[in-house]
Amino acid sequence: MNILVCLSQVPDTTTKIAFSADNKSLNKTGVQYIINPYDELALTKALELNEATGGGTVTVIHVGGADAEPVLRKALAIGADQAVRIEAEPLDSRQVAAELAAYIQGQSYDLVLTGRESIDYNCGLVGGMLSQYLDWPLVNVATSIDPAGQAGVLAVSRDMDGGREKVEVSLPAVITCQKELTEPRIPNMRGIMAARSKPLQVVSPQGIGPDLSLLSHALPPARQACRYFEADQMDALVEALRQQAKVL
Amino acid sequence: MRTDTYQHPDHYLVDELLTDEHRLIRDSVRQYVKKELSPIIEDYAQRAEFPKHIIPQLGAIGAFGPSLPAEYGCGGMDQISYGIIMQELERCDSGIRSTASVQGSLVMYPIYKYGSEEQRRKYLPKLATGEWMGCFGLTEPDHGSNPGGMTTNFVDKGDHYLLNGAKMWISNAPFADIAVVWAKDEAGKIRGIIVERGMEGFTTPETHNKWSLRASATGELVFSNVRVPKENLLPNISGLKGPLGCLDSARYGIAWGALGAAMDCYDSAKQYALQRIQFDKPIASFQLIQKKLAEMLTEITKGQLLCWRLGVLKNEDRATTAQISMAKRNSVEIALNIAREARQIHGGMGITGEYPIMRHMMNLESVVTYEGTHDIHLLITGMDLTGISAFR
Ligand SMILES: Cc1cc2nc3c(=O)[nH]c(=O)nc-3n(C[C@H](O)[C@H](O)[C@H](O)COP(=O)(O)OP(=O)(O)OC[C@H]3O[C@@H](n4cnc5c(N)ncnc54)[C@H](O)[C@@H]3O)c2cc1C
Numbered sequence: 001m002n003i004l005v006c007l008s009q010v011p012d013t014t015t016k017i018a019f020s021a022d023n024k025s026l027n028k029t030g031v032q033y034i035i036n037p038y039d040e041l042a043l044t045k046a047l048e049l050n051e052a053t054g055g056g057t058v059t060v061i062h063v064g065g066a067d068a069e070p071v072l073r074k075a076l077a078i079g080a081d082q083a084v085r086i087e088a089e090p091l092d093s094r095q096v097a098a099e100l101a102a103y104i105q106g107q108s109y110d111l112v113l114t115g116r117e118s119i120d121y122n123c124g125l126v127g128g129m130l131s132q133y134l135d136w137p138l139v140n141v142a143t144s145i146d147p148a149g150q151a152g153v154l155a156v157s158r159d160m161d162g163g164r165e166k167v168e169v170s171l172p173a174v175i176t177c178q179k180e181l182t183e184p185r186i187p188n189m190r191g192i193m194a195a196r197s198k199p200l201q202v203v204s205p206q207g208i209g210p211d212l213s214l215l216s217h218a219l220p221p222a223r224q225a226c227r228y229f230e231a232d233q234m235d236a237l238v239e240a241l242r243q244q245a246k247v248l
Numbered sequence: 249m250r251t252d253t254y255q256h257p258d259h260y261l262v263d264e265l266l267t268d269e270h271r272l273i274r275d276s277v278r279q280y281v282k283k284e285l286s287p288i289i290e291d292y293a294q295r296a297e298f299p300k301h302i303i304p305q306l307g308a309i310g311a312f313g314p315s316l317p318a319e320y321g322c323g324g325m326d327q328i329s330y331g332i333i334m335q336e337l338e339r340c341d342s343g344i345r346s347t348a349s350v351q352g353s354l355v356m357y358p359i360y361k362y363g364s365e366e367q368r369r370k371y372l373p374k375l376a377t378g379e380w381m382g383c384f385g386l387t388e389p390d391h392g393s394n395p396g397g398m399t400t401n402f403v404d405k406g407d408h409y410l411l412n413g414a415k416m417w418i419s420n421a422p423f424a425d426i427a428v429v430w431a432k433d434e435a436g437k438i439r440g441i442i443v444e445r446g447m448e449g450f451t452t453p454e455t456h457n458k459w460s461l462r463a464s465a466t467g468e469l470v471f472s473n474v475r476v477p478k479e480n481l482l483p484n485i486s487g488l489k490g491p492l493g494c495l496d497s498a499r500y501g502i503a504w505g506a507l508g509a510a511m512d513c514y515d516s517a518k519q520y521a522l523q524r525i526q527f528d529k530p531i532a533s534f535q536l537i538q539k540k541l542a543e544m545l546t547e548i549t550k551g552q553l554l555c556w557r558l559g560v561l562k563n564e565d566r567a568t569t570a571q572i573s574m575a576k577r578n579s580v581e582i583a584l585n586i587a588r589e590a591r592q593i594h595g596g597m598g599i600t601g602e603y604p605i606m607r608h609m610m611n612l613e614s615v616v617t618y619e620g621t622h623d624i625h626l627l628i629t630g631m632d633l634t635g636i637s638a639f640r
Contacts, residue, residue: 014255077276188310189309189323192273193324
């Protein structure tokens with residue numbers, strides 16, 4: 001299969017988030033970026049699917065600036081064959097999906113994988129919008145993807161409220177990936193070296209504008225320190241819940 | 249053991265001196281260490297056992313001979329990459345780094361540098377994956393700092409060499425498949441020879457009861473009339489510069505590695521000081537604790553810059569033995585001091601296996617002695633600057 005994996009980069013989960021003075025953008029000083037974890041699962045799954053069937057290519061694609069190239073290199077080191085970066089600074093999910101769709105329409109992929117959401121903005125929209133643009137079937141929040149025994153069809157399990165559903169989908173299709181799908185791979189030195197000579201192509205954008213404009217970001221209120229009460233201080237506890245926490 | 253939440257200090261933005269690829273290597277090895285090594289290392293060290301199952305993992309990640317050429321199954325990376333890998337491994341445990349240093353710098357490097365093409369092709373690919381493990385036999389019971397006085401020797405028996413003698417304090421010896429052994433020929437010249445497990449008269453008794461490098465296996469190499477095929481002699485080197493060339497490569501890795509142990513102690517001490525409350529405040533709010541942490545970070549920062557610069561020189565093939573010596577000595581010394589201060593910051597908790605401090609501190613007592621003792625490195629620097637050897 002020729003598989004396209006859509007990758008975004010997100011701040012490392014240990015990052016202390018701060019915004020610029022006008023609260024309109026993330027303060028990027030000292031921020032470490034990683035591959036969005038759901039996208040990393042998508043990439044690993046793509047490699048596994050092709051290893052199992054013994055053929056095809058895995059391409060990773062990102063819509064964004066050159067600062068994302070280290071994560072694309074990492075994807076190549078993990079095993080992707082080539083990387084594409086669409087040179088745009090998207091402001092909302094539709095813009096990303098539209099740019100991706102325009103690129104995909106000129107290529108011949110059998111399968112497009114995305115993460116179920118990115119762990120920074122958590123919109124979870126790109127996969128769905130992309131399937132609409134392409135008019136391909138969508139399987140959302142997949143926890144397993146396997147060949148269905150018949151060419152051009154995949155068997156997919158997906159999470160639903162309180163349970164799990166098994167479906168078959170014919171290709172080409174868009175599948176968004178959820179935890180449990182597989183274990184991410186750690187790049188090794190051979191992979192890192194091989195990544196040096198793999199193609200990373202930069203593509204001009206379609207110039208599709210955003211639908212939304214950002215007004216401001218805000219951090220959640222700082223968490224209060226934990227206060228302890230001795231077992232015999234029930235009255236003081238109730239008082240504090242009433243007067244200070246105002247939850248009673 | 250607690251969850252490994254290590255983050256390296258980078259006060260001078262030294263990361264910016266690294267390439268994206270260096271950072272990717274660092275993050276990958278760290279990810280591997282956190283996933284596979286941190287959860288088990290304390291347990292193996294307490295039991296004084298080498299975790300053998302990690303050998304293929306270290307091979308797969310590319311920790312064995314990463315800077316040797318790819319055509320022999322190695323990484324083909326630069327010297328800074330090698331330093332970074334050693335740093336991440338030693339951040340976990342000096343014993344694990346020792347295993348990788350010996351394999352890469354003391355076994356694979358001499359075979360690559362001084363070996364024949366057949367020897368390279370026979371040994372290097374299997375050593376790179378860890379299918380074969382090697383050890384390096386230089387030190388003898390009566391010749392440590394003065395290896396030139398060695399008595400292990402071989403004589404030419406026409407179709408083979410006959411090897412006799414004993415080596416002591418040899419890392420990886422108990423399980424090694426091959427040993428790169430330094431021994432004198434009949435003319436008294438030091439030569440390198442590859443001895444394989446299974447050769448008659450060759451045994452590797454383990455050294456027990458170490459209080460240091462407990463997660464690394466150490467042993468002796470005993471040769472009693474061992475018949476070694478002639479093709480096992482390393483053809484392209486003779487004299488003490490053979491083993492010393494290997495030591496330059498390994499010591500360079502130790503300079504980066506010991507700094508890793510220092511950074512782990514610092515990181516743990518900083519986190520602990522911010523969380524531990526005494527007198528109703530985090531102990532990090534007391535001046536004496538801040539002094540300790542500030543001095544640790546200052547030394548670490550200087551060490552990072554020294555190693556980085558040495559790496560650049562090494563990449564350009566310009567690093568001298570004396571420069572490497574200074575960096576090895578400095579990194580190990582500051583790591584020992586930082587481990588001791590960090591242990592105090594952890595109070596009583598610092599002596600337990602809950603934290604890595606005491607393990608690092610004990611490990612570093614080997615690191616300060618092997619590959620040239622602290623004092624010998626000082627004398628190497630002294631010789632470099634005066635032109636006079638004070639140790640012979
Ligand atoms: C855990 C461990 C693993 C090791 N692994 C290996 C290995 O894989 N392969 C290998 O070949 N060796 C290995 N070694 C050996 C190590 O390299 C030696 O221990 C080291 O070189 C010191 O030799 P020594 O122990 O005989 O001490 P000595 O040389 O006897 O030194 C004792 C003391 O005397 C001092 N001293 C000696 N000469 C002088 C002088 N001229 N002037 C001033 N002071 C001097 C030293 O600095 C030291 O303080 C290992 C050692 C340990 C502890």
